[in-house]
Amino acid sequence: MDLSVMLDHLLAVGGNLLVLALMLPVASLMLAFALGGRHAERIALMTLPLGLAIAVAIAAAVLYGDAPLHTDLGGWAPPLGVALRADGLSAIMLLTTAVVMVAVGLFARADFQAPRGATETRASFAFWTLLLALWAALNAVFLGEDLFNLYVALELLTFAAIPLVCLDGRAPTLAAALRYLMFALLGSVLYLLGAALFYGAYGTLDIGQLAARIGGDDPLEPAALIAAALMTAGLAAKTALFPVHLWLPPAHAGAPAAASALLSALAVKASFFLILRIWFDVMPELLAQMAAQILAALGAAAILFGGVLALRQARLKMLIAYSTIAQLGYLFLVFPLVASPETASLAELRNAPGVWTGGVLQLVSHACAKAAMFMAAGLIAASLGHDRIQDLGGIGRALPMTLFAFGIAGLSLMGLPPSGGFMAKWLLLSAALQSGQWWWMLVILAGGLLTGAYLYRVLAPALFAQNPPPAPVKPVDRSREWVVLGLALISVLLGLVPLSAFSLIQIGRDVSGIGLP
Amino acid sequence: MTAVTLFGLCGAALVGLGLYGLIVLPGALRRIIAFNLLGSGVFLLFGVIARRGGGAIAGTGSDPVPQALIITGLVVAFAATALAVALLRRLLQETGRDDWDEAGEADR
């Protein structure tokens, strides 16, 4: 069949694709739950390619139709009904989620295979069902248009992530999971309170309607201000923005590698995505400019603080966890660069396509790179039986491919060319320059220096240790190394994609064209 | 003082108490209960908003949307509490400690 005919068909299906994206992981989850045992793994693995295909289809439909996809569930229009919507940004988030899910799923097979003979193990059954649940929750966050629905999606996300943290059932991981759960709940309550205030002020929870009413001629309701502040703070707690990141390091400490990858690459991005939507899709621009300064200041602090702390960790996994805190900081620099008086006044910078591209590139390349790093660290830990950085000497000889994958993922984090991280930082730097906020450039550069330093701590002894390489306790499965390498390569190759390909981001952001650096 | 104001103040007080308990009080169980208090406060505020009207469906005495939201929210909060208590029970079995504070955590 001709490609354009196929795309026309895709557009005709349109909004139903969004329902499908939600239903597929939920249906698989139900099925896996009902059938249990070894079926859970099989069902999850079969869902992976289907989910990826749906995400690709949604992205293709948005790109081809040059308009967001939209559907009212059950035919009920908001404010009574609930709408789903996928603009370019959502489509990219869905796609990233699907890619990381597929990689983590393939990687986790070896860890969570029910042993031959046994019908099921608790950890294996839990992992595969939770993977599907997490996926469903993420898709719900990226597609939701209704603030309360988004609250439910966020809670589902938390409920799916918590057990993943404590799959091994040891006391420290249980404490970490409980801590994560309670802090996330505190964040959700603040979010819910904000949603209630929005409803009280405007009588709708639909983001589109809310934006229309707030943007109308009436003066802004005072409740909307506190609502936005409450929601942002609640979401920041779930994103582990400095200084409310207390749950993140302990949660990663004992989690399985696959779970850490999902948590760091995807789970924290969902709440970040909602902060973006609140300030850029709901609130008026002038207010966003003020909030942006605070968010970016915290992001800058996160970059520096997380970098230094990563430098001082004794365990590889904790180093990567603190690196996540630092890298999330970069995302918050997007706010003042998009919403600055300069950008607002200059026609060619209107809606700052370069910043959007930079921010999204940072998000996507960090997701791929960080998932790859956590999985590489998992392979190293599985092979050596520990992940103490000072005893990793000579690992480059024992696990060359794993270390290579770790290294090139690090390349992207550090922002060295030609990686996606480089392109992201380049775009953010030039946006900082063009909007006259050069001080953010200093933060971005200092962050790169710190990233280089903590990667050096891992890579240098791994490559140049004098002592003979440690004999791996267990050999590593080659196919798992390929998965890690593939994901790391994606994060690097993103930098080679021509920027015009990212015009997808702009669809639904009412912007034409894309800024080139 | 109208019913709306009274219930609004009650909701606000519950939220305040809940926040205080969740953040300041020691002990996991106390904090979980405080979270429930906090949640109840928010739901009460939703109820107040419904009673006040002027929401999705104008003209009726009470707005059905927040009521639907309260019910959903209760279910979610119940699930969250159940998960927290289950985790806490396991933690108690393993360590005998009723808190998740960091002393002795092996993350570094």
Next chain:
Amino acid sequence: MNIDTLFALALATPIAALLACLWRPARERMLSLLVLAPLPALAVALAALLNPDAMPTLILDPDRRIGLMLDRPGAILLGVAALLWSAAGAYAATYLRGKPHGGRFVVFWLLTLTGSLGVFVAADLLSFYLTFALVSLAAWGLVAHDGTARARRAGVIYLLLAIVGEVLLLPAFVLLADAGPGASLAIETSVSALPDSPWLAATVALLIAGFGLKAGLAPLHVWLPVAHPAAPMPASAVLSGVIVKAGIIGLIRFLPWDAGLDGWGAALTSIGLFTALYAVAMGVLQSNPKTVLAYSTASQMGLVAAILGMGLAIGDREAVTAGTVYAAHHLLAKGALFLAVGVIAATDRRRLWPVLVPAAILALGFAGLPPTGGYLAKLAAKPVLGSEVVGLLAGLAAVGSTLLMIHFLRRVAAGASPASGAQAAAGLVWPWRLLFLAALLLPWMLAPVAGIRPWAALTDWYAIWSGLWPVLAGGVLALALQRWGERLPRVPEGDLLGLFKDAPQWANAVGERLERTETRLRQWPVAGVLLLVLTLLLWTVVLTMS
């Protein structure tokens, strides 16, 4: 073969060799093939120099003007760099045969080679940044190769400063991209638009700092005397010969030559002359011959910077040609001398003359001894430097170079093999001899480029005297150094680094403080209160605006 195809091959060959290294048997044989990897680059440079009207270009992305190109300074430096890479590769095949970690060495060698050739041909900001980062960072693998405590320390210092260099250059490139018109990222268009940029001062300062660091300009030269001696001999040769030239080509490509920035030109000249003299002073206090050579590199690059600075001040492109010729001679001669150090170390100290005499000729070439290639380089620089204060100081630097080089010859002779009848392997001797001849003769081939007639230069007694007196004066000083040198203090490699002796402790103290903060932030009530504070903060801020 079409020259553009050959041009593509110049970079494709080392990349292909790298990819082949993924296969273990290929990796194990690659050491003996290193000599071949730079040859296409050598060929394309020769072809471009012989036919300057058909400089090759390869544009990959016409919108942003991303691609590769070659111009005359680029072609000269590319050619001599490829020659040194090839000779050093041949040398490495013998020098490292049978030693451990050969595969790792080969991978880092090829990565560095790719980046090093790339900086001479990159036509746009992104390609240049990519290749520059590649050559800077991959060379770390060569510096730290030995794995000893000394090599590891050298690796840390090298990498730290290399990354500082990257961090200085990245904003400079962003500023340049912003200055340039439209979407074009071509270096040429961005640089020609630079004089009108409101960020001119910041850009030029960042460029000089970033490229000066790579070229070894004081006070950012400190990595040179630490890193160059730590590397294996062939790697030292390319580090000191080629890799510092990445900084020189950066200055050549990125400074706006036609703008006549007299303030910046004077600054660059001053930094250069200060480096030229300061590095000599530090160098004569060293005892390791490789360290002495590294200081000499810093001193010579100081002179190149001084030449370029003079041109920058008056908007004169002749200075670029003179600087290029000077750098090309230094590249070959310094590479050759590093190889000689290894040859001498393996030669019986009683039969040293066949190596030591040619080494002495090359070494004194840095001071301008006629009729070496160095003499020609000095002649090319002379009109740019003038005969006033700058010219005088440059002459003084040449005296210093003589002193430093005689010191080097004494130190290297002292390191010769005590075993009677010891002889360096042929695989070490031949690359050295080849480079010796190249350093002696090739600069004369560049004479027409620099506007010098060789015969006239060799018969002009005044010019010959001007090349000779610094050598004689330096010789006298060297006698004095030999007599009283013992009384001079010893300075550690990397002189100014001594000031940062306590830096690890400071960093540790900061880190500990932050760790304590982190422990506090991770307490439940603290985080909870902070969350509420964040809410209030956001609320107040938006409240004040609405």
